[in-house]
Amino acid sequence: MAQYTAPRKQNLGPGFWQVAIGLTVFNAISSYFIWTLDIDKYLPEAAAPAGDIDELFRFLSVIGNAILVYVIGFIVYFSVVWRRRPSDGPDAIGIQIHDNPKLELWWTIIPSILMIAIAIYSVKIWANLQNTLGDVLTMESVGHQFNYEFRYPNLKKSVYDDMHLPVGTPVTLHVTSADVIHSFWVPEVRIKADMVPGLVQTLRFTPQKTGVYRIICTEFCGVSHGNMVAKMTIDSQQDFSRWISQQQKLQGQGGGPIALASGHADAGQALFGQKCSTCHSVGPFTQKIVGPGLGHLFDDPDHPSLVTGEKPSPEDIAHVLVNGYQGPDNSQGKAGPSIGVMPNRQANALSNTDIANLVSYLVSLSQKK
């Protein structure tokens, strides 16, 4: 065995600084290209947080690229320069150093600083996401095996697998599931949320680019998981309004006038039993369950005139049925009758015919007296 002699103070090895400079130049150039990369060109940034998220992605890529360039660069360089050469004897050994506290301190501090920078940048973008505008259009999506249901505030029935959004309108989307866990992901929006049964999650974003995009399920949900894809169309405002009214027409509601005269009191009575009698009696106004009694709408002086300020007409009753009503809550001893909240027709699922029938029934009740 060769006698071990302490090595002289070493320099860093042949070409170390040249390689370091070369890697630095390469890193600078590649960082520039990464930082200025227009991700939008490859995957459109179709809605508001996408730009923010891509910015963070580019930032992480710049740092990740730098780490890779130096780590791989130096590994390859060390492997070449410090390789065992044929001239080395069988007992040849490397430079016997055990540690270098100063160097180790630096390679603890520098990655720590990088990680703090990444954390700060991530928290900043995260805060942007939390503060993303929403609520101008608030809607819901429910995942099913294997489709997406969309509920719009001004559509009575749900729309399936075809989501339309108006450009420039902040959207709040509540997502949940009816069966197993699904996920709502639009790559062009860059955000996703799992649709978990029994849990409502909220996504907020603002569509910015019109076009047709994909909604993709990323949580395994069964045999057709791979086919669970829906369409998200970002429309201009006009196209969106047109689409909504088209849907309304298709669903046969809201558009046409209600033919009150054609209502049948008997059908109305049956329907009242199903949908109204939980909250309303057919006694006088004061015979309250949740809402007031509705037996004497047209001749009971206790009934306030809710709609026009005049004595109620059948049209006024229809109006309340369609739109619902939020009355003052005077139950805590304030003067005046307490009326509470009457849900609208969407909540009660009332068609035009239903409303006409109900109105005839209520009119007939008053006439019985």
Added chain:
Amino acid sequence: MAIAAHHRPGLIEGHDHIHAEPQGIVAKYIFSLDAKVIGVQYMIAGLLFFVISGMLAEIIRIQLLTPGGAIISADTYNAVYSLHGSGMVWMTIIPLVTGGFGNYVMPLQIGARDVAFPWLNLLAFWMFPIAGVILFSSFLVGAPDAGWTEYPPISLQGPPGTSLWCVAIFLIGISSTLTGINFLVTIFKMRAPGMTYTRMPLFCWAQLATAMLNMVATTALAGALLALFLERQFNVPFYDPGRGGSPLLWQHMFWFYSHPAVYIMILPAFGIVSEIFPTFARKPIFGYKMIAFSSIAIALLGFMVWAHHMFTSGMAPWLQLPFMILTMVIAVPTGIKIFSWMATLWGGKIEFHPAMLFAIGFLITFTFGGITGVFLAAVPTDLHEHGTYFVVAHIHYVLFGGSMFGIFAGLYYWWPKISGRMMNYRLGVVHFWLTFLSFNVTFLPMHWLGLEGMPRRVAEYRPEFQFWNDVASIGSFVLAASTLILFYNMAQSLIRGKKAPGNPWHARTLEWTISSPPPYYNFKTIPAVLKNPYDFGEPLPYFGLDPQEDEEGDGSTFAPAPHAETAERH
């Protein structure tokens, strides 16, 4: 055949003795209590399950050659990738790195004759092949189809095999826990005299950290699995939201285990390369203490980050921040390790033995996987990447490029010790380059597939993704073929390989001071340890090695310790 105690300073008088050699094939090779034999059994079973899980991976890649799915129905496909993941994680990597290398190498490295509880070891081992058989036999009754994570409620509706999956993973979990306890006690109580914690080989440090994780984290998995099993078989509503259960309960319990499990899989690989770098660079490992302590730091931090798998699953937004930041903190001790290994290369006399090539390859691919891990840790970017092929790419960079490369490196490194035969050097080099290149061809394109919108766990995909899927598939075929080279090399080594000397690499840890393969009692006399084992160029820091073990006859193996008198103090 007790050995006089005065040869072994520090040992309790009469406590240490060599048991009679077991007789008969059953006692020697099948139900052996010897940790080395059990370690080899783990390796054989683990490599067998590696082959099965690998073939499932190839079925996945053949299926994804065309957008419509080439060969199997979506049903079968779901079962195939679920068992591929479960098989690789629980039946391949974890048993290989803990049960396999841990059992074989760790007791030798600390100068012990066996682990602390050999019977427990035997029990833990036999749970493993039984669990493996149960897992793969689920194909007969309808294999689990909801991925290796088996999220309820979909796993509640899964085929009958999902319950078998629960049983199999529960069993292997108990086996892991037992092995964890066993290794912990072994390392705490059975180190050779003089082997203080800072003289312990780094592989043992890694096994220590892993054993802690195994012991604590796996119990959470056992609870979660038991609940899933009870809900599936006996309708007890733990996870069904319709009956007051919570699907997120599973996710929290599962990831409370499965994030530490990532470290269970990678820490031993860290340990393996920490042995290989100094040996083939002929240098002391750089920053011994920092590497040792960072293993413990990673293990502890590993318990505090599980919910970073759940950023999109549904949790209070503010809660995302601590999990995100703690995850990023782990990058610092991991970085310290990577830089220390690089510094070990610097100034070395690097020999590119296949073990060293795999260790260097590990360093590159694992660093890459670590960096994409930061992309997934940052909440905003994770919202885009979660559940896509980006995640698939990331886990394969850390589990294949990390753990499996570590296992390959360890196989080349300890093969002569285990088998007593040398492997073919050239074949090893070819294996490395084919594996390294085809690995990157397979998994690198998956990053952009995911970023562009390909979700994971799908049997079919959009036509514009076909090109990169085909590239990945072709890469995976080469990857599979390159693994065959390893198996061929092992087989030809067993049949006609050159006999291995006790210390073919001139390494310095204790397992290399005895013959290859070691006798069943490991050490005739337990040596005393004077220093940590990485000072090349100095005499071995052991006192009281048996001179008969010096097969090379050059005196290097048992050169007298420089300060023999210090041994007396221990």
